[in-house]
Amino acid sequence: MNTAWTFDPAAGRWQSRTVDPALRGALEGAGLHGDTAVFPPLWDHHGHLLWLGSLLEQTDLRGSASALEAVERLASAAAETAPGSWVRGFGWDQNLWGGEFPDRDLLDRRLPGVPVLANRVDGHAGWASTEALRRAGISEDVQDPQGGRFLRREGRLTGVLLDRAMEPVEEAARETGREVLERRFLSACSHLRSRGLCGATDMGLEPEHAEILSRLDRAGRLPIAVVGYLWARDGRLPSVDLPPGKMFRLAGRKFFTDGALGSRGAALFEDYSDAPGERGHLLWETGDLGEALRRTAADGMEAAVHAIGDRALDQVLAAAEAARMGPLLRVEHAQVAPARSVQRMARLGLRASLQPCHRLSDADWAPARLGSRSDDAYGLARFLRAGIPLHFGTDFPIEEPDPARTLLAALTHREGEALTWSEALWACRPPEGLGGSGPLPAAALPTGADPHDPSWLRGARFAALARDASP
Numbered sequence: 001m002n003t004a005w006t007f008d009p010a011a012g013r014w015q016s017r018t019v020d021p022a023l024r025g026a027l028e029g030a031g032l033h034g035d036t037a038v039f040p041p042l043w044d045h046h047g048h049l050l051w052l053g054s055l056l057e058q059t060d061l062r063g064s065a066s067a068l069e070a071v072e073r074l075a076s077a078a079a080e081t082a083p084g085s086w087v088r089g090f091g092w093d094q095n096l097w098g099g100e101f102p103d104r105d106l107l108d109r110r111l112p113g114v115p116v117l118a119n120r121v122d123g124h125a126g127w128a129s130t131e132a133l134r135r136a137g138i139s140e141d142v143q144d145p146q147g148g149r150f151l152r153r154e155g156r157l158t159g160v161l162l163d164r165a166m167e168p169v170e171e172a173a174r175e176t177g178r179e180v181l182e183r184r185f186l187s188a189c190s191h192l193r194s195r196g197l198c199g200a201t202d203m204g205l206e207p208e209h210a211e212i213l214s215r216l217d218r219a220g221r222l223p224i225a226v227v228g229y230l231w232a233r234d235g236r237l238p239s240v241d242l243p244p245g246k247m248f249r250l251a252g253r254k255f256f257t258d259g260a261l262g263s264r265g266a267a268l269f270e271d272y273s274d275a276p277g278e279r280g281h282l283l284w285e286t287g288d289l290g291e292a293l294r295r296t297a298a299d300g301m302e303a304a305v306h307a308i309g310d311r312a313l314d315q316v317l318a319a320a321e322a323a324r325m326g327p328l329l330r331v332e333h334a335q336v337a338p339a340r341s342v343q344r345m346a347r348l349g350l351r352a353s354l355q356p357c358h359r360l361s362d363a364d365w366a367p368a369r370l371g372s373r374s375d376d377a378y379g380l381a382r383f384l385r386a387g388i389p390l391h392f393g394t395d396f397p398i399e400e401p402d403p404a405r406t407l408l409a410a411l412t413h414r415e416g417e418a419l420t421w422s423e424a425l426w427a428c429r430p431p432e433g434l435g436g437s438g439p440l441p442a443a444a445l446p447t448g449a450d451p452h453d454p455s456w457l458r459g460a461r462f463a464a465l466a467r468d469a470s471p
């Protein structure tokens, strides 16, 4: 260990310095050897803690090369679970096995009498053991539900459940209770800290979840700082009265105005380029959304509004104009944002919450969906040029909460949209008053790497350093 490169956001550059003993101890304690890059505190501004916490408890089946390999992974997890409890997995993909769906026989033979539910990589299919079907009350004469299917082979249930047919088994496997939720919040927060983050914004809490986070904070148990938004859906505007916390704060309400590009649910003005006749769908009437935003501001809360398509963004802008929320409103995603919408966002004083890593993940299919609108998609620098404050996140667990990937995506974007180190780090800064004293992230630089050239971020692993070991 020779040198630590520290980034000074005010000066906008890296500075090298010889490592002092306190910092050296912290870096080596975090498993970092060789030259190291040390960053200002980083925040993930859009994610879902409970969902991440529950996936962390499931067996990762992604990349299984056969159904038997998936079963073996589930069996090693089952060996660690208490007898009688559910074994959960996610991430199998029969396209990697020749295309044929699996059968419950494979699960039953290796894990007799064990309730197993393993979800497909896209979450639209489940693979259940016989005991799982029994606990869900599913028998051979079951009827397919509206919007779902129980797959059969020669008339017999295979245990593969499509879409809404998954629901009874999901319901039977669901663990509830405060201890479960606490455990999942804490494991998600620890995971984020292990990725080098000092805090995160949760985009979809129920009031009882906010109470749990507040209680964990008051007990001094939160390993990172958390800002939360309550999920406003089904016409309700939830709120909960909580004492101000040291590591947890409730900021406002989260609204959805459309779906996502991957499933063609994002609301566009023109048809999807690869699906004539389809333009996605809006989830609100503009007047109702404006009224909900106005009431949110009157309640002293902020609003975070999901808008992915250009038509959804336009609706949010119209509603924001009526509600006069200014910087109390942040647009989540803004994935298709033509110049005129960006200018209007700036005039209204709104903020933008963006996920640069989606550009990397969606690169294979997004251009076909959007056609010439791709020029307006996944923009970053266009918002900054208009004077719109940026917040970066990953939408974990849809993406890994990996700050290295967020920075890499922002720094290596196409000409006109790429950011500088200072701009990208500024978009990852903690919210005012929270997380500024949190851990510092550090990453090992490959030998001879130039910290100004972001390509070393590919595959870089960030670790959190205690703040008192900082340079």
Ligand SMILES: [Zn+2]
Binding pocket: 046, 047, 048, 203, 395
């Ligand atoms: Zn989200």
